[in-house]
Amino acid sequence: MSWLGILSDLMHNTIVFSTALILAALGGLFSERSGIVNIALEGLMIVGAFTSAVVTHFVDQSLGGSPWSPWIGFLVAIVAGLLFSLIHAVATVSFNSDHVVSGVALNFLALGATVYLTKIIFNGAGQTKTLQTVFTKWEIPYLSDIPYIGKAFFTAYPTSYLAIILVFVSYYVLWKTPFGLRLRSVGEHPKASDTMGINVYKMKYIGVMLSGVFAAMGGASIALTTTSNFSHTTISGQGFIALAVLIFGKWNPFGILGAGLFFGIAQALNSLMQVFELTKYVPVDFIFMLPYVLTILVLAGLIGKAIPPKAIGKPYVKGSR
Amino acid sequence: MKKYLLLLILVLGISTLLAGCGTDTENGAENNQGTEESLVKIGMVTDVGGVNDNSFNQSAWEGLQLLDKDLKGEVKVDFAQSTSDAEYIPNLTQFVKAGWDLTWGIGFLMGDHVKTVAEQNPEAKLAIIDAVVDAPNVASVTFKEHEGSFLVGVVAGLMTKTDKIGFVGGMDIPVIARFDAGFTAGVKAANPDAKIIYNYTGAFDKPDLGKAAAATMYDQGVDIIFHAAGATGDGVFNEAKARKDAGQDVWVIGVDKDQSITFGDDITLTSMMKRVDQAVYRVSKELVDGEFKPGLIQLGLKENGVGLPAENPNIPADVLEKVNEFKQKIINGEIEVPSEK
Numbered sequence: 068m069s070w071l072g073i074l075s076d077l078m079h080n081t082i083v084f085s086t087a088l089i090l091a092a093l094g095g096l097f098s099e100r101s102g103i104v105n106i107a108l109e110g111l112m113i114v115g116a117f118t119s120a121v122v123t124h125f126v127d128q129s130l131g132g133s134p135w136s137p138w139i140g141f142l143v144a145i146v147a148g149l150l151f152s153l154i155h156a157v158a159t160v161s162f163n164s165d166h167v168v169s170g171v172a173l174n175f176l177a178l179g180a181t182v183y184l185t186k187i188i189f190n191g192a193g194q195t196k197t198l199q200t201v202f203t204k205w206e207i208p209y210l211s212d213i214p215y216i217g218k219a220f221f222t223a224y225p226t227s228y229l230a231i232i233l234v235f236v237s238y239y240v241l242w243k244t245p246f247g248l249r250l251r252s253v254g255e256h257p258k259a260s261d262t263m264g265i266n267v268y269k270m271k272y273i274g275v276m277l278s279g280v281f282a283a284m285g286g287a288s289i290a291l292t293t294t295s296n297f298s299h300t301t302i303s304g305q306g307f308i309a310l311a312v313l314i315f316g317k318w319n320p321f322g323i324l325g326a327g328l329f330f331g332i333a334q335a336l337n338s339l340m341q342v343f344e345l346t347k348y349v350p351v352d353f354i355f356m357l358p359y360v361l362t363i364l365v366l367a368g369l370i371g372k373a374i375p376p377k378a379i380g381k382p383y384v385k386g387s388r
Numbered sequence: 389m390k391k392y393l394l395l396l397i398l399v400l401g402i403s404t405l406l407a408g409c410g411t412d413t414e415n416g417a418e419n420n421q422g423t424e425e426s427l428v429k430i431g432m433v434t435d436v437g438g439v440n441d442n443s444f445n446q447s448a449w450e451g452l453q454l455l456d457k458d459l460k461g462e463v464k465v466d467f468a469q470s471t472s473d474a475e476y477i478p479n480l481t482q483f484v485k486a487g488w489d490l491t492w493g494i495g496f497l498m499g500d501h502v503k504t505v506a507e508q509n510p511e512a513k514l515a516i517i518d519a520v521v522d523a524p525n526v527a528s529v530t531f532k533e534h535e536g537s538f539l540v541g542v543v544a545g546l547m548t549k550t551d552k553i554g555f556v557g558g559m560d561i562p563v564i565a566r567f568d569a570g571f572t573a574g575v576k577a578a579n580p581d582a583k584i585i586y587n588y589t590g591a592f593d594k595p596d597l598g599k600a601a602a603a604t605m606y607d608q609g610v611d612i613i614f615h616a617a618g619a620t621g622d623g624v625f626n627e628a629k630a631r632k633d634a635g636q637d638v639w640v641i642g643v644d645k646d647q648s649i650t651f652g653d654d655i656t657l658t659s660m661m662k663r664v665d666q667a668v669y670r671v672s673k674e675l676v677d678g679e680f681k682p683g684l685i686q687l688g689l690k691e692n693g694v695g696l697p698a699e700n701p702n703i704p705a706d707v708l709e710k711v712n713e714f715k716q717k718i719i720n721g722e723i724e725v726p727s728e729k
Contacts, residue, residue, distance in 0.1 A: 076607055080600050182471065193438035193469040197622055197650070203630050293596035295626045298438060298619070299471045300593045338601040341587040342608060351560075355590045 071215050077332065077339055078219035083293065085331030086227045087112070087285040091309035092316060092323045093230075093237050094281030099318060100241060101274025102254035102378045106170030107155050108282045109306025110177030114151045115283030116290040117181035119144035120195045120297035121188060123290075127200045136200050137291045141226075141284070148283020149276050151177065156275035160268055163382035174306075182299050194298030202226060202292050226288035231324070233281070238320040250274055254376035257383040267383050285309065304359075311362045317373045326365075333358040427464040428676050430455070431483035432492035432668070433476065434469045437592050441619040442651075444644040444664045448494045448517060451668030455676075463676060476501035484512040490675045492517070492668060496563045502526060513680060515671050517664055518563050520684055529667045529685045533563065533660070534570030534727045535718050536694030537614070539711050540641045540660045541574020543696075544582075544612045546707045547657065549637070551582045554605035554613035556624055558592040567616035567643070567660070569726045577714070577723075585610060589620050598623025606631055606638055612657060614641040625651040639702070646697040658700050663693050690719050 091108050098105035105111075123140030130136055151173070158169040182193065189195055202224050211221040241247035252260040253270040261267050289305070290297050308330055315329070316322030337354050339345075432452060434445040452465040468479040476498050483491040484505060490513045493502040499519030506514050506523040515527040544553045553575055557564045568586070575582050585605055589597040598620040602613055606627065613628070615621035621643060628640045632655050642648065642659035667687060674680050687693020695715070700708060717723045 076604060080604065083600065083603075084596075186469075189440065191467070191469070192440040193434075193471060194440050194619070196440065197442065197626075201626070203633065289596065293599050293623065293626075295595060295622065298593065300436070300591075335600065338587055338589070338597065338604050342585055342601070342604045351588060351590070 073339070073343060075215040075219040077335055079222065080335035080339065081328055081331040082220070082223050082227050083331075084334040085327040086224065086230045086292070087289045087305055088309050088312050088330055089230045089234065089323060089327035090226075090285035090288060091282045091306060092312040092327060093233055093320065094278035094285065095310060095313040096237065096241075096278075096318060096320065096323060097250070097274045097281065098278035099274075099313065099379055100254045100376055101250050101271045102257060102376055102381065102383070103155070103159050103271055103275050103278075104166035104170065104380045105155065105275065105278050105282075106167055106310065107152070107173035107177075107306075108278070108285075108309050109302060109304070110170075110174040111148050111152055111279050111282035112286030112289075112306045112309075113174075113177040113181055113302045115144040115148045115286030116301050117185065117286075117297050118147040118283070119287035120198060120290040120301075121185075123198050123200070124196055127198065132200050134200060137198075137202050141287050141291060144283045144287035145280050148279040148281075148286070150279075152275050152279025152282075155279075156272045159382070160271045160275070163384065166380050178299065181297070185297065195296045198291070198295045201295050202288075224288070224292045226284070226292060229284070230288070230327075234320045234324045241320070251376070253383075254378055257378055261383075261385065267385070271383070282306070282309075308358060308362055311365050314373050314375075315365045318375060330358060330361060333361050428462060428490075429464045429466075429488040430490045430492070430672050430675070431465070431488045432467045432494055433479040433483070433498065434467060435476070435495035435497045435592075436470055436472060437495070437618040438469055439467055441593075442622060442645065442647060443618045444517065444662060445494050445618075447645050447662070447664040448492065448668045451665030452492075452672065454665065455669050455672050459673075459676060463672075473497060473501075477505060480505040480514070481509075484509045484514070489513060490515060490672060490680070492672075493519075494664075495519075496561055513675065513682075515668075517667065523682075525682055527671055527680065527682050527685060529671060529687065531662050531664075531667075531693050532686065532688030532725075532727070533566040533616075533662060533694060534573075534725045535689045536660045536662065536696075537567045537570030537616075538574035538577070538718065538723075538725045539689075539696060539715055540614055540658060541571040541576075542578040542711050542714050543658055543703060543707060544571075544614060544641060545575040545578030546710060547639075547703070548579065548582055548612050550609045550611045551579070552608065552610045553582055553584050554602070554610040555584055555586045556598060556601050556605075556613055556615040556617050556621065557586070557588040558617035558620055559590060560588050564588075564616050565729050566727045567614075569729050571614055572729075573726055574714075578710070589617060592618035592620055594620050595623035595626065599627045602627035602640075606636070611637060612639045612641065614643070614660070616643050616660075618644075625655060628655040648697070653701055657702050658696050661695055661697055663687070663695075667693065689715055 095105050119140040122143040123136050126139045127136040158164045159166050207221040211217040249265045250270050253267050257267045294301050312326040315326035340354050437445045439449050456465045493516040496518040502516045503521045506526045517529050520528045587601040602624040615624045628638050631638045639657035641657050644662045647659045648656035
């Protein structure tokens with residue numbers, strides 16, 4: 068196998084693993100740009116993965132293997148993520164609670180509740196049944212026939228295309244629309260925004276709810292493409308890695324795209340190194356560690372200064388000085 | 389200030405409550421105890437793979453369910469699922485303390501934990517699959533996986549069209565090494581030209597890693613993958629299914645159970661069955677009959693503890709004949725299958 072072939076394979080797998088990270092990090096972006104720290108990305112992904120798996124399973128059963136069932140699961144997961152994120156919004160925006168504490172609580176709640184519900188729904192088993200119909204890879208006509216590049220970039224799951232499209236949409240919305248300007252201003256200087264007649268609370272609510280939508284998409288994209296089921300390990304740390312992606316990406320959609328791909332490579336290397344027998348030179352355990360080591364390095368500030376939104380994490384109380 | 393404290397307490401309270409409920413249903417150990425004093429109670433604790441892992445945990449549970457069916461009214465069976473290795477000891481202890489007559493630990497990963505619980509509760513009876521626990525009150529059941537893996541290796545060696553075969557392992561532990569060694573020997577015995585590509589995913593509960601491993605292998609021209617990776621192997625099947633639907637000629641060799649039942653005959657070439665269900669059934673039955681013997685029980689081809697399923701619609705007759713030849717030779721001792729890589 069040529070080096071080009073290996074690279075194309077690596078890229079292909081990288082996109083598979085990056086998809087969920089990019090989606091969840093975009094969710095974090097909307098929330099944090101509005102000034103709300105969202106450490107609950109992990110929990111929101113869990114809710115998304117759980118809902119999508121359960122809904123897809125039952126829709127699939129009643130429709131008898133319709134290719135639409137994963138789409139229905141995906142949409143319901145988005146709604147579930149939105150509703151779940153409302154808890155965070157109410158706690159942090161309306162009740163001014165500490166963002167980190169609320170986020171941690173939501174993470175526990177999500178894992179506990181979904182595993183509990185899985186056990187009730189599937190007769191005590193800790194994971195859902197294996198889904199019969201999931202997303203399959205789409206090959207873009209003509210483009211996917213290009214040697215190497217076609218395999219690397221134009222053969223992917225629909226959710227991967229969606230993630231990349233949403234990167235551009237997010238950039239447009241946040242930087243080119245009045246709504247985006249308002250959302251960002253609320254995260255930078257809520258008092259000034261309030262003076263200008265922007266409804267600060269409404270903006271923050273929207274930011275958190277969008278993060279629920281995106282993170283749930285991320286979770287669902289894992290359950291509906293790679294694992295084909297939901298168990299307590301389906302989401303194990305991706306939400307936190309997505310936070311690292313958000314910081315590494317410097318709170319910018321294109322930064323997130325790049326950072327997401329970077330962390331995806333760390334995952335993709337895992338299987339590739341072994342298959343190409345590169346593990347003769349590097350012990351495989353080091354490759355298993357790679358994503359986590361990278362996360363620590365990135366968060367320890369190895370990437371230069373990342374400047375968060377100015378008013379992030381601070382509760383906004385109308386009229387206070 | 390007060391408001392948000394209250395809210396926090398509420399949220400935390402709910403999450404603890406839910407987590408609490410989870411453990412309760414999980415270990416239904418204490419349900420209906422008073423009325424069922426006369427029953428022989430047998431519990432099992434799964435490892436992190438979970439009871440629906442399409443693999444050995446599920447197989448063990450099927451063994452107990454069969455026992456429950458055959459001896460209706462004499463036994464009571466239940467399982468507790470572990471979500472992390474920190475839960476092995478609490479789960480095992482829960483059955484033991486509730487006075488269950490036999491507690492199974494399923495899987496190599498639970499070896500040390502079963503030993504600890506057995507030593508703390510010398511009067512209790514325990515049993516473990518896939519690990520050897522040296523304690524006077526524990527029955528240890530191990531399998532000669534290398535013998536069964538040799539046979540599926542022969543199948544793969546004879547049936548590959550590309551002369552490239554994949555092996556996806558969970559963790560690099562002695563049990564999986566036996567699969568690896570036997571399979572490698574079997575492939576080489578049947579087809580010395582075949583190349584085997586190995587991939588250890590480092591987890592038994594990560595279908596996404598299994599899927600990525602399989603995708604990379606199939607892209608390299610591998611046409612048959614043997615997985616010994618528990619629920620991680622589900623990912624191998626998922627990838628094979630996607631490729632089969634797209635018209636590619638790929639196969640998976642399943643593990644532990646006849647996985648064609650779960651994943652279908654169109655992608656499952658055959659399976660290296662490890663009769664965990666029969667072993668669990670046998671030892672549990674002995675307990676019911678009052679003949680429980682602690683110590684080591686080893687099951688190989690000869691004891692029918694490992695092997696291919698009875699029905700193999702995807703394997704041509706001449707290949708099956710060859711497989712049976714090898715099987716006979718292993719049973720007679722003419723071929724010594726290596727158990728280490």
